[in-house]
Amino acid sequence: MRILLILLILMSISFSSVSAQIRSEIIEYKQGETVMEGYLAYDDSIKGKRPGVLVVHDWTGVGSYIRARAQQLASLGYVAFAPDLYGKNIRPADNKEAAKISGELKNDRLLLRLRVNAGLDILRNHPLTDTDKLGAIGYCFGGMTVLELARSGAKIAGVVSFHGNLDTSSESNAIHTKVLILHGAEDPVVPPSQITAFEDEMRKAGVDWQLNVYSGAAHNFTNPISPAYNRQTDKRSFEAMKDFFAEVFNP
Template sequence: MVTRSVEYRQGETVLEGYLVYDDAVQGQRPGVLVAHEWTGLGPYVQGRVEALARLGFVAFGADLYGRGIRPATPEAAAAEAAKYKSDRQLLRARAAAGLAELRRQPAVDPARLAAIGYCFGGTAVLELARSGAELCGVVSFHGGLDTPQPADARNIRAKVLALHGAADPIAPASQVAAFQDELRQAGVDWQLVLYGGAVHSFTNPAAGNDPTKGAAYDARADRRSWLAMRQFFAELFAEEEGRSPTVAE
């Protein structure tokens, strides 16, 4: 595996992403952008980037905050994330800069690109899709599903998969319902999977094991959501290659 930090920019802001790919794989392959949770690009998301590379993708962990900005407390993370939640155009621009950097990688097939995101990163990749970015698909893992501009769903070119905790108090049922209406009215090709009993951050062991706090790890939902993503990608990229996927893929 090749792993390296990649410095790139969005406007005047210096960003530092995390690129991983298997150099034993020949030729171009699909690229997957990974958007981090509210604590910034750290070990958790880097682990997901590495897991995607082991599946044969070129994976790139985007830096949405800026080089060296890695909040160390929940309070600092909430404050940093709020800057982008209140400025969705900036959030879209940061995500788009990461996608552009991924597309520039020589091993990436630019016609086969997807983006996934966790929590805050789920919000980011959905906003990237709403901006009209050229993507085959996006996947939100326990992400915020709301947007101040639901009409922008008409710009979505990607297929959308939302993997969500059915008991998530941070993105509750009312937000889930509004999200479905948004995509339905825009004619988007979308899927939503709800995991019973799962709350926010269900893929992250660092979230602890007490769901009454609103965020907690759920091993079953983590496993099932990763498998759902893999099946989504098998269908997505098989279609781009002009062949039909099989269940075995």
């Protein structure tokens, strides 16, 4: 029964708009000498340029879940690109391997920023992307990554972190973008002290930021294959993201 429910939820993510004509493609590109393999999705029924959104993967890499999220963003009228932070054919086989690979990037924030900015360049240079309207979302490890993208000084309209790590940085004065944090109140990965430090970082840097905290939600509350999946919070947080992008893309 649970497997059937998961499949139904993933299908609802992938096909949230029946009128959309979603096209997708695998895009191979490089960051330095490393070959990367990302996933692009857009609605072919829409004519002309439209806002572009990076959809940054969790620690499992560019898999079925993040591709479904990219399709969901495409159905809303965005060019959605899921960048590859690990490298072509580097896809963790289990959580232990995922923790190791993501941990290497977490401990090398410069490389992480180079990787996510390389993906942003692919999105920015796509012929359908309105380069004046760029944003990024990320899940778990990807949530932390989009905050590093903001701290790198990327000139984009907004970033959204879904249940991401909130550890702080001394480089927050470089942030030029608005920030939305979508956080589960029962997330054991992000202690209250980390939230307090993050809030202080944002205030001191003068960032336009928001923090939504959802009761009863733990870490990874958006992913149907996670035991912590919370359907109500998944829906609420996604609606918050939609409202955020409506604001930052149409000031």
